[in-house]
Amino acid sequence: MDPQRxxxxxxxxESGTATAPPPPPPPPxxxxxxxxxxxxxxxxxILGGVAAGIARTLDLDVALxxxxxxxxxxxxxxxxxxxxxxxxxxxxxxxxxxxAAPRRGAGVWIGAGLVGLGALMVxxxxxxxxxxxxxxxxxxxxxxxxxxxxxVVVGALLWWRAGETAAPLTGRSEGSAxxxxxxxxxxxxxxxxxxxxxxxxSRLGPLSTGLALMVLGGLWTTDGLxxxxxxxxxxAAAGLLVLALGLLVGAVAGRARGLILPGAVLALVVLGxxxxxxxxxxxxxxxxVPGVSTLERPATVAxxxxxxxxxxxxxxxxxxxxxxxxxxxxxGGPVPVRAELGVGTLEVIVPRGxxxxxxxxxxxxxxxVDPDADLEAEVGVGRxxxxxxAQRGLGLRRDGDTSAADGGATLLLRLEVGVGRxxxxxx
Amino acid sequence: xxxxxxxxxxxxxxxxxxxxxxxxxxxxxRTRDVDLALVASGAIVxxxxxxxxxxxxxxxxxxxxxxxxxxxx
Numbered sequence: 001m002d003p004q005r006x007x008x009x010x011x012x013x014e015s016g017t018a019t020a021p022p023p024p025p026p027p028p029x030x031x032x033x034x035x036x037x038x039x040x041x042x043x044x045x046i047l048g049g050v051a052a053g054i055a056r057t058l059d060l061d062v063a064l065x066x067x068x069x070x071x072x073x074x075x076x077x078x079x080x081x082x083x084x085x086x087x088x089x090x091x092x093x094x095x096x097x098x099x100a101a102p103r104r105g106a107g108v109w110i111g112a113g114l115v116g117l118g119a120l121m122v123x124x125x126x127x128x129x130x131x132x133x134x135x136x137x138x139x140x141x142x143x144x145x146x147x148x149x150x151x152v153v154v155g156a157l158l159w160w161r162a163g164e165t166a167a168p169l170t171g172r173s174e175g176s177a178x179x180x181x182x183x184x185x186x187x188x189x190x191x192x193x194x195x196x197x198x199x200x201x202s203r204l205g206p207l208s209t210g211l212a213l214m215v216l217g218g219l220w221t222t223d224g225l226x227x228x229x230x231x232x233x234x235x236a237a238a239g240l241l242v243l244a245l246g247l248l249v250g251a252v253a254g255r256a257r258g259l260i261l262p263g264a265v266l267a268l269v270v271l272g273x274x275x276x277x278x279x280x281x282x283x284x285x286x287x288x289v290p291g292v293s294t295l296e297r298p299a300t301v302a303x304x305x306x307x308x309x310x311x312x313x314x315x316x317x318x319x320x321x322x323x324x325x326x327x328x329x330x331x332g333g334p335v336p337v338r339a340e341l342g343v344g345t346l347e348v349i350v351p352r353g354x355x356x357x358x359x360x361x362x363x364x365x366x367x368x369v370d371p372d373a374d375l376e377a378e379v380g381v382g383r384x385x386x387x388x389x390a391q392r393g394l395g396l397r398r399d400g401d402t403s404a405a406d407g408g409a410t411l412l413l414r415l416e417v418g419v420g421r422x423x424x425x426x427x
Numbered sequence: 428x429x430x431x432x433x434x435x436x437x438x439x440x441x442x443x444x445x446x447x448x449x450x451x452x453x454x455x456x457r458t459r460d461v462d463l464a465l466v467a468s469g470a471i472v473x474x475x476x477x478x479x480x481x482x483x484x485x486x487x488x489x490x491x492x493x494x495x496x497x498x499x500x
Contacts, residue, residue: 237447237448237452238452240448240451241445241449241452244442244444244445244448245445247440248438248442250441251435251438252433252434252438255437257436257437257440259440260440264444264474267444267448270448271447271466271467274451274458275463278463
């Protein structure tokens with residue numbers, strides 16, 4: 001058939017001829033066309049397609065929407081991320097790609113990330129200049145309630161959405177019902193068709209993921225409220241157990257292979273935490289821990305290097321118990337001890353009965369100080385455990401006065417670890 | 428939820444993850460002697476073997492022509 005004779009049917013956008021494209025039909029009622037309903041544009045998605053969907057509905061450039069979402073999320077602290085996850089869970093998906101909102105690739109996210117990072121730095125700078133103290137926009141991430149409760153909400157939304165997909169699943173199973181009939185007839189093809197339909201549509205995955213998130217968030221919340229004291233390892237293990245049970249059910253009913261990846265990640269987290277707990281237990285044991293890669297035990301103040309100790313990696317015990325009060329006074333005043341470790345565990349054992357002035361920082365990991373001290377502590381990501389306070393999260397800080405030495409019998413500890421742990425104990 | 432033939436990959440992964448979860452939930456004093464590196468290695472071997480067996484089993488099947496879309500005939 002001659003393509004030029006094909007009659008134009010429909011809107012004209014999808015048909016028409018090469019020589020005489022018909023003008024688009026006037027919108028009904030002579031008004032502007034209605035906006036498309038809000039759907040996640042997964043065909044143009046970088047993450048969940050939320051921004052692309054909003055851009056499509058509002059007829060905006062998707063890059064602008066993405067940048068605006070990042071910038072607007074900043075004052076909301078961690079809630080912005082939770083809001084995005086909630087939108088991801090709630091807004092139905094539309095996989096149709098659109099030319100109006102082309103995929104911009106990594107450039108958009110790099111740009112948006114730089115804008116966000118720069119804004120954070122500006123806000124923190126302004127905070128210092130205008131006397132807001134140690135205000136940090138991301139400090140809510142460190143809160144023991146906001147993030148876990150957010151997990152519970154997202155998990156509940158996943159359950160809700162999984163329940164809502166029951167009707168489409170049933171409707172879709174018309175094909176699989178026919179296939180099931182074929183199974184009764186004994187054809188392997190029907191069995192494969194039915195299994196594939198279930199593979200695509202099984203609700204077991206979102207149900208298990210939602211329940212795991214609710215368990216994780218719920219237990220994390222009760223731990224944060226001091227109702228329980230399970231600890232991070234057991235909480236993560238409980239969430240992992242839910243995913244494992246989902247997989248075991250999925251092995252014989254439904255389908256949930258998608259749980260393998262998040263389960264594997266969570267399993268690595270649990271194993272890592274178990275390993276870290278064991279290392280903590282070893283480091284907090286007897287001073288001369290068998291197997292530590294380095295043991296430093298200065299006998300006198302003169303044995304402490306003026307420039308401090310430096311190690312690239314390993315497990316280090318710095319035993320300062322021989323530097324008792326008398327030797328510190330005899331040395332003529334507060335004695336500085338500096339120690340830097342790149343990766344590993346640094347345990348510092350201090351003598352009893354001396355003043356302590358500690359400034360310590362850990363990039364990623366744990367900072368634990370058991371004895372009372374004038375303390376200034378900072379942890380980039382991880383856990384800060386000092387007398388009277390235990391925090392987990394990002395940008396942890398304990399501001400103290402480390403400038404006033406208590407007199408001669410004082411140790412000035414300046415400790416730094418990149419990735420790992422600092423543990424200060426009293427021997 | 429409809430039953431379907433046993434999925435060995437999901438079964439193996441579920442068992443491995445359940446074992447690791449149990450390890451994390453139990454009293455650390457009771458699991459101190461468990462070699463975590465050995466557990467992780469064994470888990471990888473078990474899941475890898477299940478994936479391999481699943482892939483080999485799929486290769487052994489004959490893809491029926493009726494699986495093709497109707498319009499492609």
